[in-house]
Amino acid sequence: MIVYGSSMSPFVRKVLAYASEKGIGLESRAVGMADQDPEFRAASPFGKMPALADGDYRLADSSAIIHYLEARYPEPMLIPAEARARGRVIWFEEFADTILSACGAKMFFNRVVAPIFLKRSGDLEVANNAEREELPKLLDYLESVIPDVGFLVGETLTLADIAVASPLANLGHVDVEIDCARHPRTAAYAERILNRPSFASLVAKERAFLARARA
Ligand SMILES: N[C@@H](CCC(=O)N[C@@H](CS)C(=O)NCC(=O)O)C(=O)O
CATH class of the missing domain: 3.40.30.10 (Glutaredoxin)
Known part of the structure; x- marks a missing residue:
């Protein structure tokens, strides 16, 4: 495949x-x-x-x-069968795909894709505005739903965690840190999920690639 x-x-x-x-x-x-x-x-x-x-x-x-x-491949089940849990998982995936990723793309495109890959200047005002005005509100929302320990929906990892953590990984590529004072649960959660082997090796390769491309 x-x-x-x-x-x-x-x-x-x-x-x-x-x-x-x-x-x-x-x-x-x-x-x-x-x-x-x-x-x-x-x-x-x-x-x-x-x-x-x-x-x-x-x-x-x-x-x-x-x-x-x-x-x-039904096992391990990452989209729960129970109605309420499934609804929440798909909500978080939609939030991540359409709201969080859209905000992240303004920073990633203008600070990384345009200058490094397209060899032209990005619109830094758009990127800075997304970082200052849009992102904090999205992280406020995540801070209100992320538990102190564990996962977004239920007791085990689901697609919700994978979908939400994925665009959070891009923040690292545009030098945006989640503020531990304002968003402590979100910062700890991002680290927890992105340190799983499923993400860690991908993100490490991306970082190395970007470092070479910027050099
Ligand atoms: N809803 C789609 C979004 C895919 C998407 O927008 N991918 C971007 C990269 S992050 C892309 O391929 N953009 C190129 C283009 O729009 O031509 C998905 O979940 O796969």
Whole structure:
């Protein structure tokens, strides 16, 4: 099974960390933004990453891919069956994909993607505004729902934790630290989840790659 994309994308990282937590062996194939690789384009009609190829079955979108994998490999269950728990897990995934990642993308695109990969200046005002005005409110929300110990939903790791931690990893790539005074639970939670082997090896590789690209 092949996953196309770069793990610096929170959506790709979410799929790779999820597969690692499930013990699903995936081959990660690097493609860049607007990549014309025909296999990738066949799996992702609009050229967005991630995309999956499982034999002749192809699928785009991190959530679609994860739902496919969860149905194919039910154990360990990372999307709970119980109605309320499942609803909460999908809420956190949506929050992470559409609200937290959108805010993070303003910083990541303008501080990293534009200058390093597109060789042009990013709009630093957009990035700084996202960091100062948008992000603190999102972290305030997380601070109100993250428990002192454990996970976002129930007693075990779920897709909710993987989805929320993934865009938090990008903050490290744009030199944004979660303020331990204002958001102590969120800071400890991010460290807890991102230190799991499923995330730690990906993030370490990303950091090394960015350090080389910036040098
Ligand atoms: N909803 C999609 C979002 C995927 C997405 O927007 N990926 C970005 C990278 S973070 C991308 O490929 N952008 C390139 C483009 O829009 O052309 C998912 O969950 O997979």
